[in-house]
Amino acid sequence: xxxxxxxxGGTSVGDPERIRNVARRVLETQKKGHQVVVVVSAMSGxxxxxxxxxxxVAQNPxxxxxxxxxxxxxxxxxxxxxxxxxDMGGEAISFLAHQLHILTDSSFMKARIKSIDSTLIHQSxxxxxxxxxxxxxxxxxxxxxxxxxxxxxxxxxxxxxVALKADDCEIYTDVDGVYTTxxxxxxxxxxxxxxxxxxxxEMASLGSKVLQTRSVELAAKYKIPLWVKSSFNQEEGTVVTxxxxxxxxxxxxxxxxxxNEAKISVRxxxxxxxxxxxxxxxxxxxxxxxxxxxxxVSEDGFTDITFTVPKLDLKKALEIVQRQKNQIGSGKxxxxxxxxxxxxVGVGMRSHAGVAxxxxxxxxxxxxxxxxxxxxxxxxxxxxxxxxxxxxxQLLHQAFELGKE
Amino acid sequence: xxxxxxxxGGTSVGDPERIRNVARRVLETQKKGHQVVVVVSAMSGxxxxxxxxxxxVAQNPxxxxxxxxxxxxxxxxxxxxxxxxxDMGGEAISFLAHQLHILTDSSFMKARIKSIDSTLIHQSxxxxxxxxxxxxxxxxxxxxxxxxxxxxxxxxxxxxxVALKADDCEIYTDVDGVYTTxxxxxxxxxxxxxxxxxxxxEMASLGSKVLQTRSVELAAKYKIPLWVKSSFNQEEGTVVTxxxxxxxxxxxxxxxxxxNEAKISVRxxxxxxxxxxxxxxxxxxxxxxxxxxxxxVSEDGFTDITFTVPKLDLKKALEIVQRQKNQIGSGKxxxxxxxxxxxxVGVGMRSHAGVAxxxxxxxxxxxxxxxxxxxxxxxxxxxxxxxxxxxxxQLLHQAFELGKE
Numbered sequence: 001x002x003x004x005x006x007x008x009g010g011t012s013v014g015d016p017e018r019i020r021n022v023a024r025r026v027l028e029t030q031k032k033g034h035q036v037v038v039v040v041s042a043m044s045g046x047x048x049x050x051x052x053x054x055x056x057v058a059q060n061p062x063x064x065x066x067x068x069x070x071x072x073x074x075x076x077x078x079x080x081x082x083x084x085x086x087d088m089g090g091e092a093i094s095f096l097a098h099q100l101h102i103l104t105d106s107s108f109m110k111a112r113i114k115s116i117d118s119t120l121i122h123q124s125x126x127x128x129x130x131x132x133x134x135x136x137x138x139x140x141x142x143x144x145x146x147x148x149x150x151x152x153x154x155x156x157x158x159x160x161x162v163a164l165k166a167d168d169c170e171i172y173t174d175v176d177g178v179y180t181t182x183x184x185x186x187x188x189x190x191x192x193x194x195x196x197x198x199x200x201x202e203m204a205s206l207g208s209k210v211l212q213t214r215s216v217e218l219a220a221k222y223k224i225p226l227w228v229k230s231s232f233n234q235e236e237g238t239v240v241t242x243x244x245x246x247x248x249x250x251x252x253x254x255x256x257x258x259x260n261e262a263k264i265s266v267r268x269x270x271x272x273x274x275x276x277x278x279x280x281x282x283x284x285x286x287x288x289x290x291x292x293x294x295x296x297v298s299e300d301g302f303t304d305i306t307f308t309v310p311k312l313d314l315k316k317a318l319e320i321v322q323r324q325k326n327q328i329g330s331g332k333x334x335x336x337x338x339x340x341x342x343x344x345v346g347v348g349m350r351s352h353a354g355v356a357x358x359x360x361x362x363x364x365x366x367x368x369x370x371x372x373x374x375x376x377x378x379x380x381x382x383x384x385x386x387x388x389x390x391x392x393x394q395l396l397h398q399a400f401e402l403g404k405e
Numbered sequence: 406x407x408x409x410x411x412x413x414g415g416t417s418v419g420d421p422e423r424i425r426n427v428a429r430r431v432l433e434t435q436k437k438g439h440q441v442v443v444v445v446s447a448m449s450g451x452x453x454x455x456x457x458x459x460x461x462v463a464q465n466p467x468x469x470x471x472x473x474x475x476x477x478x479x480x481x482x483x484x485x486x487x488x489x490x491x492d493m494g495g496e497a498i499s500f501l502a503h504q505l506h507i508l509t510d511s512s513f514m515k516a517r518i519k520s521i522d523s524t525l526i527h528q529s530x531x532x533x534x535x536x537x538x539x540x541x542x543x544x545x546x547x548x549x550x551x552x553x554x555x556x557x558x559x560x561x562x563x564x565x566x567v568a569l570k571a572d573d574c575e576i577y578t579d580v581d582g583v584y585t586t587x588x589x590x591x592x593x594x595x596x597x598x599x600x601x602x603x604x605x606x607e608m609a610s611l612g613s614k615v616l617q618t619r620s621v622e623l624a625a626k627y628k629i630p631l632w633v634k635s636s637f638n639q640e641e642g643t644v645v646t647x648x649x650x651x652x653x654x655x656x657x658x659x660x661x662x663x664x665n666e667a668k669i670s671v672r673x674x675x676x677x678x679x680x681x682x683x684x685x686x687x688x689x690x691x692x693x694x695x696x697x698x699x700x701x702v703s704e705d706g707f708t709d710i711t712f713t714v715p716k717l718d719l720k721k722a723l724e725i726v727q728r729q730k731n732q733i734g735s736g737k738x739x740x741x742x743x744x745x746x747x748x749x750v751g752v753g754m755r756s757h758a759g760v761a762x763x764x765x766x767x768x769x770x771x772x773x774x775x776x777x778x779x780x781x782x783x784x785x786x787x788x789x790x791x792x793x794x795x796x797x798x799q800l801l802h803q804a805f806e807l808g809k810e
Binding site: 054061 | 421422424425428455458459461462463464465466469470471473474476477480481483484485486487488489491492497498499501503504548550
């Protein structure tokens with residue numbers, strides 16, 4: 001008998017009828033002879049409804065109590081799904097984080113799972129029950145409720161799969177699997193049968209919202225195959241797994257676009273050691289995540305630095321930079337929100353030369369100006385004007401022949 | 406420094422603005438030099454919204470998972486209230502049942518509190534924090550979430566007041582206090598300054614919805630004065646407390662009506678020992694609460710039995726009686742849902758004769774026929790036709806001069 005962890009996202013449990021649909025699927029899996037653990041998110045829209053209430057009672061609703069609030073979303077879903085399974089004649093039992101001792105650190109709203117006690121779940125499974133677990137939440141060592149950040153239920157599912165030594169971990173969502181790019185941008189986008197953990201990690205952190213980055217890291221660390229499937233059909237989906245020879249043959253696995261960053265340029269900085277540190281340290285101290293940084297070659301002892309931050313943090317970042325400006329004696333500070341980061345990802349880049357050249361040539365031929373470039377072993381990202389993003393993705397998808405069988 | 410437990414019901418926390426209003430009141434109480442523990446219910450309408458979702462996924466959503474579901478209502482409120490208090494510059498910390506070890510038995514949907522660990526609350530209060538506790542919920546010895554039944558937050562508040570050895574327990578609601586009768590039925594209804602535990606118990610169990618019966622029992626057992634006040638103004642309210650000499654001077658403290666019962670009559674029963682047991686035992690076994698029972702004097706070896714059950718259980722009760730009918734050989738079985746139970750309550754009845762007579766005379770003079778009568782030491786209940794209920798309450802209120810200063 002194999003043990004399967006299935007995770008259903010917010011749209012898959014978005015209303016009572018969909019919850020009953022999930023109940024049916026879960027029962028079918030059990031009937032095939034598997035032990036089933038189901039991890040669920042809040043019903044779609046629920047987390048936003050709760051956060052909206054929070055902003056009506058407090059200007060800045062963060063920290064411990066915000067987590068107490070949003071954790072109710074998943075609690076509602078586990079109860080409803082358990083009731084639905086029972087209604088269909090199955091046996092189900094729901095579990096909250098404190099009941100399973102899903103221990104995390106104390107970083108409210110972005111906690112990380114440290115350990116899970118699997119005793120109760122194994123007990124329930126051995127009694128023939130389906131275990132229905134609230135995703136997204138944990139408790140810290142003091143017993144406070146914590147949450148794992150947006151998309152955290154994916155991580156809950158993988159962490160449970162690890163703790164339970166599950167044979168399979170299946171992430172059910174509203175898309176059929178992982179695509180070469182977003183099909184809404186590029187109709188030629190093709191579903192991938194397989195993708196490596198590393199590629200998926202890049203895709204996830206670059207703005208492909210299929211999986212939470214942390215869940216992929218965890219799956220990679222423990223070598224758990226991660227299936228991404230649709231909860232609305234019976235298609236095979238995509239498996240995220242260890243890199244193999246086949247994957248290396250494909251140069252580019254996927255293309256992502258990220259419209260949620262903004263660019264800040266600081267002009268005419270003295271090109272001296274320590275200047276960059278004095279610019280970026282206070283930004284880091286304010287928990288603002290700087291993504292790309294470009295510093296151009298110094299001329300006459302001065303240089304320009306350009307970097308990107310999440311749009312949501314732009315205002316705060318600008319305030320900090322303006323404050324530092326006087327201390328470090330820089331020139332003008334400029335900001336631009338109308339940018340897009342376009343990235344191509346593929347483990348094949350390791351063994352194939354000329355991928356960057358091909359990317360730049362394709363964009364140049366269409367008159368698309370590249371503002372920033374950043375590369376890693378298996379990805380190349382460029383920043384371009386936002387209005388050209390869709391066109392760029394379509395052209396690159398074509399250039400790297402991702403639509404072909 | 407005194408310790409006060411304040412409980413705010415669903416309408417008092419019904420929307421974000423009202424939650425901020427409660428935050429302000431709580432902070433004012435703290436500023437006066439008190440330690441404050443706040444117990445809250447779910448926002449009004451929330452429990453029904455959740456139960457409505459439950460009936461959409463399952464035909465009979467009861468038991469453990471139903472409690473997991475509805476317990477989220479109070480969790481949302483404690484988080485929002487804590488955020489609101491923090492937003493106003495105060496310090497607050499929320500607590501769920503499992504964090505305070507509010508231990509109950511395992512009767513889902515109607516659990517009873519056995520013990521509370523007050524350590525964490527005392528710690529928080531000593532740090533200058535306001536403790537915000539989710540009412541209505543507990544955990545059983547296995548760590549399952551339980552709930553205390555409708556109105557259970559009142560009981561949570563009193564149980565906390567007992568565990569914390571609080572100086573005061575204040576129940577804030579949408580009315581100014583306990584009235585001689587429902588002001589919507591009888592505009593002359595007068596607010597009582599004081600009422601005894603016993604009278605309040607009768608009033609509560611007879612359909613006055615101000616307090617949950619169990620909370621009054623608990624307050625009486627530990628002699629905790631219970632204040633009923635409005636969360637929308639600064640009026641004195643009503644205190645539920647031990648009986649004193651003043652109270653005995655008042656013959657009737659209040660009048661209640663209950664429209665939620667139905668009547669079943671079983672005709673022509675053999676007047677033999679054991680017949681009543683064979684009729685009522687299967688009803689009790691099905692957890693149906695029989696309230697009044699009247700058996701008239703036997704003639705020619707046969708008798709009629711009439712009893713009342715909650716309207717919600719009428720269908721089930723009738724099925725049981727029909728089944729028993731053949732076994733015990735009774736005559737016709739009749740049901741009537743169009744009844745009202747009108748009760749007068751007062752500790753003064755103990756020392757005043759003629760109260761029942763006055764009640765019957767008043768109803769008779771208005772041509773209101775009494776179908777059933779039941780009495781206790783401090784109350785008299787009659788069943789009459791439902792359409793005459795309002796008139797009966799108004800006439801009795803006048804007859805016992807309850808509207809007078």
